[in-house]
Amino acid sequence: MTADGKHFTGVQRFLHWSMAACIIAMFFIGVGMVSTIMPKYVPLLATHKTPGVAIFVLALVRLAVRARSGAPPLPADLTAPKKLAAHLSHYGLYGLMVAMPLLGWAMLSAGAYPVVLYGDIRLPAILPQNAALHTLLWNAHSYLAFAFFALVLTHVAAALFHALVRRDGVFAAMAPVGSRSGAAPR
Amino acid sequence: MPLPPSGPRSTLASLAVIAAICAGAIGALAYTAGWLSPDRLTSTKLVDALAPSNGPVPGYRRNHAKGICFTGVFEANGNGAALSRARAFQTGRHPALGRFNLGTPDPGAPDATVRVRGLGLQITAEDGAVWRTAMINAPVFPVSSPEAFYALLRVPASKAPNAMAAFVAAHPEFAPFGAWAKSPDWTASYAQEPYNGLNAFLLINASGAEQAVRWSFRPQAQAERITPGDLAKRGEAYLEREIIERVAAAPQRWSLILTVAEPGDPTADPSRAWPEGRRSVEAGILVVERIEPEADGPCRDVNFDPTILPDGIRVSDDPFPAARSAAYARSYDLRTAEAKDYPRSAAEAPR
Ligand code: HEM
Ligand code: HEM
Ligand code: HEM
Numbered sequence: 001m002t003a004d005g006k007h008f009t010g011v012q013r014f015l016h017w018s019m020a021a022c023i024i025a026m027f028f029i030g031v032g033m034v035s036t037i038m039p040k041y042v043p044l045l046a047t048h049k050t051p052g053v054a055i056f057v058l059a060l061v062r063l064a065v066r067a068r069s070g071a072p073p074l075p076a077d078l079t080a081p082k083k084l085a086a087h088l089s090h091y092g093l094y095g096l097m098v099a100m101p102l103l104g105w106a107m108l109s110a111g112a113y114p115v116v117l118y119g120d121i122r123l124p125a126i127l128p129q130n131a132a133l134h135t136l137l138w139n140a141h142s143y144l145a146f147a148f149f150a151l152v153l154t155h156v157a158a159a160l161f162h163a164l165v166r167r168d169g170v171f172a173a174m175a176p177v178g179s180r181s182g183a184a185p186r
Numbered sequence: 187m188p189l190p191p192s193g194p195r196s197t198l199a200s201l202a203v204i205a206a207i208c209a210g211a212i213g214a215l216a217y218t219a220g221w222l223s224p225d226r227l228t229s230t231k232l233v234d235a236l237a238p239s240n241g242p243v244p245g246y247r248r249n250h251a252k253g254i255c256f257t258g259v260f261e262a263n264g265n266g267a268a269l270s271r272a273r274a275f276q277t278g279r280h281p282a283l284g285r286f287n288l289g290t291p292d293p294g295a296p297d298a299t300v301r302v303r304g305l306g307l308q309i310t311a312e313d314g315a316v317w318r319t320a321m322i323n324a325p326v327f328p329v330s331s332p333e334a335f336y337a338l339l340r341v342p343a344s345k346a347p348n349a350m351a352a353f354v355a356a357h358p359e360f361a362p363f364g365a366w367a368k369s370p371d372w373t374a375s376y377a378q379e380p381y382n383g384l385n386a387f388l389l390i391n392a393s394g395a396e397q398a399v400r401w402s403f404r405p406q407a408q409a410e411r412i413t414p415g416d417l418a419k420r421g422e423a424y425l426e427r428e429i430i431e432r433v434a435a436a437p438q439r440w441s442l443i444l445t446v447a448e449p450g451d452p453t454a455d456p457s458r459a460w461p462e463g464r465r466s467v468e469a470g471i472l473v474v475e476r477i478e479p480e481a482d483g484p485c486r487d488v489n490f491d492p493t494i495l496p497d498g499i500r501v502s503d504d505p506f507p508a509a510r511s512a513a514y515a516r517s518y519d520l521r522t523a524e525a526k527d528y529p530r531s532a533a534e535a536p537r
Binding site: 027028031032034035036037038039040041042045111112113114120122129131132134135138149153156157160161164165166167168 | 191192197200201203204207208211212214215218219220226227228229232314315316332487488489491493494497501503505507508509511512513518519522523525
């Protein structure tokens with residue numbers, strides 16, 4: 001359980017917000033690069049891979065931290081279906097932040113592309129070259145990217161609903177800096 | 187509970203804020219994805235424009251569709267190492283894989299109908315760094331920008347009278363390529379062609395100095411000049427038969443020549459040759475040792491994307507490699523999705 005039972009730990013909040021920024025950037029880099037033939041295509045693709053793989057590593061760290069530190073309970077007055085929705089959506093978010101980079105990496109492997117990150121870090125292929133797998137993974141990476149975006153939007157809407165309408169401390173639990181609640185003991 | 191739940195008025199205002207944030211995010215994504223700018227030139231448009239009038243041939247490359255695989259080795263002599271720290275330039279034998287091809291979207295096109303011949307090449311250094319390049323026998327590219335190339339590809343579909351004449355008038359840079367394309371001295375073998383990278387790249391050496399270069403693979407085989415008419419008499423797929431026999435008899439060699447730019451040379455425009463007399467460095471020999479049919483050969487499912495470069499080589503201000511990378515990826519995505527349409531054995535191939 002977290003230190004005070006009401007807030008995610010500092011490490012968790014740091015991971016949440018830095019990864020949120022990276023993931024949101026990834027959506028824009030992804031759709032931007034596949035729709036351009038301009039010189040920026042090359043740096044965009046390189047940029048897409050590096051934070052993409054960083055997200056994968058951070059997601060694993062984050063899950064480990066989550067397993068150790070836990071999460072504050074949702075407000076008691078939230079109905080059971082809403083709690084279930086919250087939990088399922090969080091599973092979905094965690095699942096996608098692990099799956100998307102893996103799909104990208106696997107798709108490039110199945111396409112016989114070298115996977116090179118900034119700093120000339122060369123990742124090994126995680127699949128043999130295979131046309132059918134390449135197609136499957138490319139479709140999965142592309143469709144799941146939009147599902148992920150939709151889920152993040154829903155998540156943001158729900159978080160803001162908690163922050164602005166319900167004002168029930170759920171947002172404060174993850175707030176990047178101490179909230180106005182005054183109830184947040186440092 | 188920190189604050190009381192908000193009242194009805196401010197609830198509405200809050201919901202409006204939330205809706206606005208979501209709508210803004212969707213709008214921004216749509217804008218970035220180009221859904222709001224249908225005029226943007228995309229890889230999809232470029233690749234669609236390459237298709238012949240009766241449509242693309244599924245399962246095949248969208249351009250340079252007719253080809254044959256080879257394996258061999260790049261024997262670097264170390265001369266390139268002063269210009270680039272890429273391991274491929276250090277003295278040694280680096281495995282090579284490639285593809286001889288014809289610049290046509292039709293895998294069944296007769297050899298004598300295609301002026302442009304190409305070479306797709308991958309060199310893998312011992313440290314595992316991969317270098318891919320795709321080059322053609324023309325000394326210059328027909329146009330100076332990817333946008334102009336798109337316009338050129340759309341000429342055949344144009345209903346306007348004299349569309350090609352109008353294009354050439356609007357694109358004077360086309361003349362040197364046009365003159366080369368009309369010249370009747372073709373060669374009788376893939377082994378007799380030079381393969382020119384045309385695009386400029388930056389080489390980065392061990393001390394971090396950058397130098398713009400263009401590269402070419404020049405054949406060691408003597409050119410046997412032939413007219414397209416005489417080539418046609420030898421058969422529609424003569425070049426592939428010839429290269430199989432020739433390489434079976436003896437490995438074939440090309441020298442890699444790096445041509446070093448001087449300040450002011452047009453690095454961003456592959457339609458303009460650099461002035462004569464530029465310093466050139468012979469960096470090694472490509473030895474083609476074995477030919478394999480494309481069907482299930484090692485080159486078929488490789489994308490010879492010219493932006494796949496090892497540390498020590500990077501793209502320059504030439505806009506083509508990026509446009510090509512985007513288009514080749516699109517072509518690769520399409521053809522791998524259509525793999526079932528590609529004849530599994532050489533005998534079924536549309537020859
Ligand atoms: C959280 C992580 C990631 C997200 C959210 C993401 C998102 C996206 C999006 C939105 C697209 C465009 C899809 C479309 O418009 O159809 C895309 C394409 C792509 N992604 Fe990712 N991506 C992630 C990680 C990665 C990683 C780690 C790699 C590789 C190592 C990768 C490789 C690619 C490639 C190569 C494409 C273009 C495919 C093509 O044009 O053939 N992605 N990604
Ligand atoms: C790409 C973007 C994002 C991802 C992938 C993401 C992911 C997650 C995940 C997985 C959790 C669950 C934590 C747990 O219980 O272990 C969470 C919680 C939370 N997120 Fe996000 N998030 C993102 C963006 C945002 C944004 C932009 C906001 C604010 C507007 C936000 C607000 C919150 C809040 C308030 C919580 C706490 C919920 C609770 O107490 O259970 N998130 N986020
Ligand atoms: C914007 C300009 C260009 C476009 C849109 C374009 C388009 C294409 C496409 C779609 C392919 C098939 C890729 C695949 O499926 O793997 C291809 C292959 C090829 N292109 Fe280009 N190309 C362009 C410029 C060039 C230039 C400047 C050169 C030569 C210097 C070149 C030489 C080749 C060669 C040799 C191949 C065959 C590579 C192989 O064997 O796989 N192209 N091109």
